[in-house]
Amino acid sequence: MPDGRTVEHITIEVLRYDPAGTEGPRTQSWTIPYTHETSVLEALQHIKDHLDGSLTFRWSCRMAICGSCGVMVNGVPHLGCRTFLRDFAPGPVRVEALAHFPIEKDLVVDAEDFVAKLASIKPYIVPKEERRLEEGPYVQPPEELERFESFSHCINCMLCYAACPQYGLDPKFLGPGLTALLHRYNSDSRDGAKDERMELVHSEEGVWSCTAVGYCSEVCPKQVDPANAVNQNKTASALDWFARFLPGRK
Amino acid sequence: MAFRRTYVRPMDGWWRRDPFFLRYMAREATSIFVVVYAMILLAGVIRLSQGEAAFGEWLEGVSSPWSVAFHAFLLAVFAYHTWSWFRIMPKTMPPVAVGGRRLAGSTITALGIAAAAVASVAFYLMVRVLA
Numbered sequence: 530m531p532d533g534r535t536v537e538h539i540t541i542e543v544l545r546y547d548p549a550g551t552e553g554p555r556t557q558s559w560t561i562p563y564t565h566e567t568s569v570l571e572a573l574q575h576i577k578d579h580l581d582g583s584l585t586f587r588w589s590c591r592m593a594i595c596g597s598c599g600v601m602v603n604g605v606p607h608l609g610c611r612t613f614l615r616d617f618a619p620g621p622v623r624v625e626a627l628a629h630f631p632i633e634k635d636l637v638v639d640a641e642d643f644v645a646k647l648a649s650i651k652p653y654i655v656p657k658e659e660r661r662l663e664e665g666p667y668v669q670p671p672e673e674l675e676r677f678e679s680f681s682h683c684i685n686c687m688l689c690y691a692a693c694p695q696y697g698l699d700p701k702f703l704g705p706g707l708t709a710l711l712h713r714y715n716s717d718s719r720d721g722a723k724d725e726r727m728e729l730v731h732s733e734e735g736v737w738s739c740t741a742v743g744y745c746s747e748v749c750p751k752q753v754d755p756a757n758a759v760n761q762n763k764t765a766s767a768l769d770w771f772a773r774f775l776p777g778r779k
Numbered sequence: 780m781a782f783r784r785t786y787v788r789p790m791d792g793w794w795r796r797d798p799f800f801l802r803y804m805a806r807e808a809t810s811i812f813v814v815v816y817a818m819i820l821l822a823g824v825i826r827l828s829q830g831e832a833a834f835g836e837w838l839e840g841v842s843s844p845w846s847v848a849f850h851a852f853l854l855a856v857f858a859y860h861t862w863s864w865f866r867i868m869p870k871t872m873p874p875v876a877v878g879g880r881r882l883a884g885s886t887i888t889a890l891g892i893a894a895a896a897v898a899s900v901a902f903y904l905m906v907r908v909l910a
Contacts, residue, residue, distance in 0.1 A: 548786075549784075554786055604796055604797060605797070629788075631785035631787045632786040633785055639783070676874065694800060740807075742800070743803070743867050744797070744799050744803070746870055747799065754870065756870040756871075757872075760870055760872070761872070764873070
C-alpha cells in the first residue's frame with residue numbers, strides 16, 4: 530500500500546453511456562497514478578483533466594456534505610469523495626452510475642423522480658400555529674430533538690436508493706432516504722403537517738413497499754439509518770389502520 | 780426541455796449482485812422452512828387427536844433416519860433464521876433508551892439471540908423432564 534508520497538498505478542474501469550450515440554453503455558479503462566490519499570472522485574477528475582475530457586460526472590464539495598458524487602464502486606454505492614483507491618488495490622476499480630436510476634450520461638443519473646418525491650414530503654416545518662414575533666421562537670426541546678436528530682443528517686446523496694432493490698424493481702416506492710426525512714419532520718413537535726405526510730406513508734408506494742432488506746442503512750455515509758425510519762413508520766401506519774375501528778375515529 | 784435519452788439498467792438477477800442481497804434472500808427463504816416445520820408439528824397434533832396408535836405412527840415417521848437428518852438440517856436453518864432476524868431487529872423498532880442513553884443496535888441483537896438461546900435450552904430441558 531502506498532504511503533502519502535509513493536505513487537502507484539491502478540486501473541479504473543468506467544461504465545460509459547452517451548445519450549447521443551447509437552450504442553448502449555460500454556466499459557472504458559484507464560490506468561492512472563494514485564497515492565495513499567487519492568479518492569475515487571480525484572481519480573475521475575484526473576481522467577477528465579488529463580486523459581478524456583468527455584467523461585461526465587457530478588461533484589461539488591469534495592467533503593461528503595453536498596451528496597453529489599455518489600457512484601457505484603465495485604458494485605457498492607459510495608460517495609466518490611470519501612472512497613479511496615488504496616482500499617481497492619491492486620485493482621481494477623469499476624465505477625458505474627448509481628444503480629436503480631436511469632443513466633443520463635456516463636456517471637450522471639436522472640434524479641428527477643427523487644427531486645419530485647422530495648418536494649412531495651414537504652421537507653420543512655409547517656408550523657402548527659402562527660406565532661407573532663413578540664411570542665418568541667418555536668422551541669424544540671433537546672430530548673425531543675434526540676429522538677429524530679439522526680434522520681435530519683440526510684444529505685440527499687441517494688446512495689440508499691442505489692442500495693434498495695425494491696426501489697430498483699418499482700421506482701414508484703417513496704424509498705428509504707425520503708422516508709427518513711419525512712419521519713424527521715413528522716417527529717418534530719413544532720410541525721403541523723403530519724397528517725398530510727402520513728397519507729404518503731400509508732399509500733401503496735409508501736412504507737409497505739419495503740421488505741426490510743436493510744442495505745440502505747449499511748451504505749448511508751451519514752449513519753441516518755433510513756431502514757429504521759421506514760420500519761418505525763410501518764408500525765405507525767399499522768396502528769393508524771387499527772385506530773380507525775375505535776369509536777369516535779373517522 | 781431538451782431531448783433526453785436515458786439508459787435504464789435491467790434488474791434481472793439483482794439478488795446475485797451483492798453478498799448482502801444473498802444473505803437477505805437466504806433470510807427470507809428460511810421462513811418457508813419455518814412454515815414447513817409448523818405443518819409437520821400440526822400433523823402431529825392432528826394424529827394425536829386420532830388416538831394413541833395414530834400418534835405412534837407419526838412419532839415413528841419423524842424418528843426415521845431421514846427425518847432425523849432433515850431435523851438436523853432444519854436446526855441449522857432455524858439458527859440462521861433466528862440470527863438473521865435478530866440482526867435486522869434494531870432497524871425495525873423505535874429507539875430504546877436505558878438510563879437516558881440509547882441502546883446500541885448490537886446490544887438489541889445480542890439480547891434477542893440470548894433470549895432465543897435461553898428459551899431453546901429451557902424448552903429442551905422441559906421436554907427431557909416430561910418425556
